[in-house]
Amino acid sequence: MTTKEFNVPSIHCKHCVHTIEMELADMDGVKSVKGDLDSKKVVVEFDQPATVESITDTLKEINYPPED
Template sequence: MNTITLHIPGISCHHCIHTINTELADMEGVKSVEASLDSKLVTVTFEPPASEDRIRDLLVEINYPAEA
């Protein structure tokens, strides 16, 4: 099991959090998603076939890119 924490500067409201949580939770292999409006951080716990690259790609696709 892997865990990553990503900074997503585009998080500005609870709708952002809901969208990120819903989209990432639907990805095969993602076990948990915790997003914070205050810190703009998203912590994702996952296993294959999910990967950090696939998670980052999905965030870009839904217009919430993580900082490099």
């Protein structure tokens, strides 16, 4: 299993966190998602077929693009 932390500066409220958690949790291979409003970070645990790239693409699609 891989764990990756994403910096998502466009998180502004609990609804943002909820949306991100629900969308990423629906992806095949994603085991857990935890968003944090204060730090604007999202921690994702995943296996194949999910990848860093597919998670990043999903975040971009739902208008929460991560930054490096």
